[in-house]
Amino acid sequence: MGILEQISASLQKGNDTHVAELTRRAIEKKLPPKQILDDGLIGGMAVIGERFKAHEIFLPQVLLAARAMYAGMDLLKPLMIRENIPTSGKVVIGSVQGDLHDIGKNLVAIMLKGAGFEVIDLGSDVTPEQFVSAAEKEEAGAIGLSALLTTTMPVMKQVIDLLRERRLLSKIKVIIGGAPVTQKFADQIGADAYAFDGVSAVERVKALIGRE
Amino acid sequence: MRSILDRVRQGEILVADGAMGTMLFSRGLKAGDCPEALNLTKPALLTEIAQAYFDAGAEIIQTNTFGASPLRLADYSLADQTEEINRKAVKAVRQAVGQQAYVSASCGPSAKILKPYGDTKPEAMFESFKRQVSALIDAGVDIICVETMTDLTEASLAIEATRAVSATIPVMATMTFDATPKGFFTVMGVDIETAAARLATIGADIIGSNCGNGINNMIKIARRFRKHTKLPLLIQSNAGLPEIEDGVLVYPETPEYMAGKAKDLIDAGVSIIGGCCGTTPEHIRAIRQAIE
Numbered sequence: 323m324g325i326l327e328q329i330s331a332s333l334q335k336g337n338d339t340h341v342a343e344l345t346r347r348a349i350e351k352k353l354p355p356k357q358i359l360d361d362g363l364i365g366g367m368a369v370i371g372e373r374f375k376a377h378e379i380f381l382p383q384v385l386l387a388a389r390a391m392y393a394g395m396d397l398l399k400p401l402m403i404r405e406n407i408p409t410s411g412k413v414v415i416g417s418v419q420g421d422l423h424d425i426g427k428n429l430v431a432i433m434l435k436g437a438g439f440e441v442i443d444l445g446s447d448v449t450p451e452q453f454v455s456a457a458e459k460e461e462a463g464a465i466g467l468s469a470l471l472t473t474t475m476p477v478m479k480q481v482i483d484l485l486r487e488r489r490l491l492s493k494i495k496v497i498i499g500g501a502p503v504t505q506k507f508a509d510q511i512g513a514d515a516y517a518f519d520g521v522s523a524v525e526r527v528k529a530l531i532g533r534e
Numbered sequence: 535m536r537s538i539l540d541r542v543r544q545g546e547i548l549v550a551d552g553a554m555g556t557m558l559f560s561r562g563l564k565a566g567d568c569p570e571a572l573n574l575t576k577p578a579l580l581t582e583i584a585q586a587y588f589d590a591g592a593e594i595i596q597t598n599t600f601g602a603s604p605l606r607l608a609d610y611s612l613a614d615q616t617e618e619i620n621r622k623a624v625k626a627v628r629q630a631v632g633q634q635a636y637v638s639a640s641c642g643p644s645a646k647i648l649k650p651y652g653d654t655k656p657e658a659m660f661e662s663f664k665r666q667v668s669a670l671i672d673a674g675v676d677i678i679c680v681e682t683m684t685d686l687t688e689a690s691l692a693i694e695a696t697r698a699v700s701a702t703i704p705v706m707a708t709m710t711f712d713a714t715p716k717g718f719f720t721v722m723g724v725d726i727e728t729a730a731a732r733l734a735t736i737g738a739d740i741i742g743s744n745c746g747n748g749i750n751n752m753i754k755i756a757r758r759f760r761k762h763t764k765l766p767l768l769i770q771s772n773a774g775l776p777e778i779e780d781g782v783l784v785y786p787e788t789p790e791y792m793a794g795k796a797k798d799l800i801d802a803g804v805s806i807i808g809g810c811c812g813t814t815p816e817h818i819r820a821i822r823q824a825i826e
Contacts, residue, residue: 377714377715377716377719379723380719380720380721380722380723381651381721381722381723382651382722382723383723385647385651385652386650386651419566420564420565420566421565421566422566422609425721447566471565472776472782472783473559473564473565474565474566502776502783
């Protein structure tokens with residue numbers, strides 16, 4: 323097994339020490355950071371995402387794999403910045419104002435990071451103003467909005483209204499999700515995409531703003 | 535009042551109450567507000583809800599303390615009022631039911647994830663539950679209900695914390711399962727067989743499931759539990775899974791529909807039938823009538 327496959331395999335087992343050690347070794351071997359990221363970490367996270375979606379594994383395994391992924395990414399990040407390697411894109415995400423639920427949002431953040439996106443996570447109970455100003459300041463390509471409560475879903479529309487008001491709608495895409503959210507609701511409020519789960523969130527964001 | 539455990543062990547079927555959260559939302563609770571803060575500000579509202587369920591025929595009425603553990607109250611900077619919030623909740627229900635019904639103390643998840651998957655130490659979670667349960671038992675609840683659990687370790691810590699406070703108070707424990715193509719699992723990956731074995735070992739007196747499913751899945755869940763435990767079973771089903779109609783959340787299962795399935799739950803070996811999200815006093819009244 324090549325070192326990148328080993329990284330992927332250790333990540334899938336949730337072994338953060340192995341992933342860090344192997345990533346360090348891959349860097350020493352002068353493998354391109356982008357390749358370590360794509361074939362090692364992102365490859366491993368993609369498998370985790372699919373297996374979670376298929377109910378073969380559960381939240382604990384995803385959380386451990388995510389931690390292993392971060393252990394590798396922390397080592398690669400300085401190199402990627404130094405060599406000016408672009409990320410897959412930048413996404414601002416959060417649970418909307420009034421909503422303190424964040425497990426779903428955290429999963430989406432994990433999956434997006436695992437697909438090479440830079441994620442600015444604003445946490446939960448985030449106001450429309452906070453979403454829009456963060457996205458503008460960070461020059462994010464997309465905003466991801468999460469809601470578990472139906473009572474907070476109208477905030478999603480407020481974010482879109484604010485983007486329109488600031489003439490940012492063409493620049494910043496909006497993707498929404500959460501248990502009560504549907505494609506129909508996304509169409510009604512003019513969101514660019516709806517994602518049913520973490521894996522489809524990555525697919526949608528890639529389609530909206532992903533660079534190759 | 536006779537002990538709840540004596541009654542279910544002798545084969546009696548008891549009716550518990552229905553939803554609290556959706557009742558509070560329909561009475562003006564705002565998203566993002568702490569539901570348990572109402573115990574301090576609007577206890578009369580809680581007495582009113584308890585009264586409605588009692589009048590509908592429920593014999594087990596829950597306190598509004600689902601999120602009243604200090605770990606969870608800390609999200610609203612209310613952890614220092616843990617004792618007061620729990621005490622007031624018990625008082626509000628007792629005021630409605632007196633000694634005519636059992637006051638059941640709701641203890642929901644901490645919303646934290648235990649190490650190694652998350653950051654929370656088991657000792658901290660144990661202490662959090664212990665502090666909540668102490669306040670509830672001091673205030674005179676009849677039974678502790680550890681509910682909506684998805685992590686078996688967290689459920690165990692809550693039961694152990696209860697046992698550390700009182701060796702004798704009855705404990706019910708329910709978990710929330712998702713229907714997957716491979717069977718029922720909690721989001722943390724716990725199946726029914728494992729849950730049944732562990733909850734019994736740790737010291738729960740009554741076990742079962744609440745939330746996450748409508749009545750048809752709950753019948754399947756109850757049958758599976760029955761296969762793996764001799765303990766009395768408790769089932770609190772949602773009124774189906776919520777759908778959106780014109781921007782409003784609607785739970786599709788009517789009182790008549792759910793009551794029509796009560797017999798199947800009893801045939802599956804369930805001793806206590808109540809409701810979870812979306813159920814109302816009308817659901818409980820219909821279930822009560824169906825059982826009689």
